[in-house]
Amino acid sequence: MSGLRRRVASVRLRGGDGPQVARARRLLDLYLAEAERHGVPFPEIARQVRAGLPALRIAGAELQGQADAPAFSEAACAPGCAFCCILAGEDGGVILEAEARQLHAALAPLAGAPDGRAWSDRACPALDPATRTCRVYEARPMICRTYVSPDADACADVARGLPARGPGVVGAQGTLLAVQSLGRAALEGAAQVPTYALARIAAAAVEGVALDAALGSARHRPRVLEDERTRLAPAD
Template identity: 65%
Template sequence: MSKIPTLADRLNKARTPSTPEVSDRAKRGLVAYIGAQPDTARATKDLADGTAATGIGRVALSGLSPQGLACADGCAFCCILSGADGGTITEAEAVALHSALAPLAGQPDGRAWHPKACPSLDPETRSCRAYEARPMICRAYVSTDVEACKSVSEGQAVPGPGTLGPYHTYLAAIGLSRAALKGVKRVSTYALAQVAAAAVDGVSLDEALVHARHKPTELDAELKRSKRDISRV
């Protein structure tokens, strides 16, 4: 009788399009995470909805103290989103974001300040109204130059803004989770902008998740973009 592979076995064999260093870091974090869970069912659920990947990313961010950042409350040029997607987030992050914004349904949102702004914003103060529930992409995106952020929001490629390393580890962890759970449980990602807009427009969580769910190829594309970003550093 063949041995049934454990989650740890599946993770150790999993591959994802990232640099070896980032992939190994994410894999070690995931194996440690599932080892700390009370049972396989809980570990599987946390891998599938991105709780594990998000946790690993946030722990890594908490150990960083970047110097010279220009980020401040109300400086929201980074919240002017490109395209209709706005960023890749996990199911756990999508649920938390929708829950934080749903009570604000019907109120003016960031799009009253700028048509491409994140709906999470207060249009008057430009502060995030879902700050505690903001996804990893929001937590990890920083800048040393406000004018550079403004230029990026206008479509210009300039130095200054960028994502911190833990974001890349988080993405790799999602990719590894998907590979490890292939044939066992679906691991989906979602469009940040669509989830936020659905919440403030009064759309239910279930419906928001259906319409904001990415095609599987989107995560692969984001991982490849992440790998290119790392190679430029």
């Protein structure tokens, strides 16, 4: 077993191992074991973990498995319903490096066109203000893919800053963050594993800011990932 797999097995996250972290640990180990079998060198594995590729593969598979779950089959979500794209504050939510790069690449060619802020000043810059649909749907990050609601009025309340029951992310976003937290802890001292603010990356891209500068301006303080992971963690 490689040193990185041993680190993944032994690192401790804030709050200990609830079911989500325990499962994320097993699945990240499987990813690393597969890479080991294929002879992938450590620098490449570290790059993949830093970018969030294991987390995205694991959470993506979980999300696919939830396609028929009531959260989706009973959701009120429809094209043009976009209260969930009105973002809280300047941050907009936690995304991983691969997601930030993909979002920037998809939005950069649209720089200068009217964006979501022409509809609502706190809307995501990736939104089309006329159709209220996502202009980069295929490149949207996991936080957008996992956010659903049975009631659009409740989403409108959340967008106004009012408390509401119903809207929120399904478990795959929590899994994404748990895998990334484990990867970050396991790579401590060898590589940094940053996260980014969705709203800042999107705004920088549509304002014509180059990728490296956009990543620099949208990079989170380290504690943001752990704060968000523990906020989303299901009760034991």
